[in-house]
Every structure is written in C-alpha cells, then in structure tokens.
Amino acid sequence: MLETLGPLPPDRKCFRMINGVLVERTVKDVTPALQMNSEGLKKVLEELVKQYKKQQDDMEKWKVRSPKMWQRCLLMMCRNIEEEQYTGCPAIDECQAVA
Numbered sequence: 737m738l739e740t741l742g743p744l745p746p747d748r749k750c751f752r753m754i755n756g757v758l759v760e761r762t763v764k765d766v767t768p769a770l771q772m773n774s775e776g777l778k779k780v781l782e783e784l785v786k787q788y789k790k791q792q793d794d795m796e797k798w799k800v801r802s803p804k805m806w807q808r809c810l811l812m813m814c815r816n817i818e819e820e821q822y823t824g825c826p827a828i829d830e831c832q833a834v835a
Contacts (some may be wrong), residue, residue, distance in 0.1 A: 738770050 741750065746764035753759075799806045 737765065738774065741770070748805055 742765050744750075744763050748763050748798065750761055750763050750766055751758050752766050752769075815821055
C-alpha cells in the first residue's frame, strides 16, 4: 500500500477504512499511519517467530530428555489420527517406527 501511495502527490484524496467506516483523507495524512501499522506488524511477526522457535527448541530438548514419553505421545497421536481416518500426519513415519 505504501508503495502505491509513494509516487502520488501529498494533497491527493484517498480513502481509508477505520473501524468499518470509510474515511476520506489525503495521502500525506494516511502515509504516517500506514507506516506505523506496517512497523508494528513487523515487530509482532518477529516476536511470534521468536516464540515459535523457542517453543520448537523446547520441544526438541524434551524429546531428547524424555524419549519414552515422546514415543507415547506419538502413539496416542497416531491412534487419534487412525480413528479420524486422517492420512496426512507428518509424524506418521515416526509413529510407525515406534510401533
């Protein structure tokens, strides 16, 4: 959106949806708000990726620390999957290796 508004004259009319209401503004009024929103979304995404990677690392550490518990979890997941007739389980190879 910012790339689209960039080459336009600052006093050109544009419309923005705010809480479900279409509001008329100028490009110079809308651009700072869009930049702030974009930066905020980037920060949130970065934080979510960090949390995901930490959770993934914790899971890998737990799998190494507790291999028997991990095997039980896999078996339970596979049993649930079989009951639901779902064949797209990414861990199905690991399940079969455990069983």
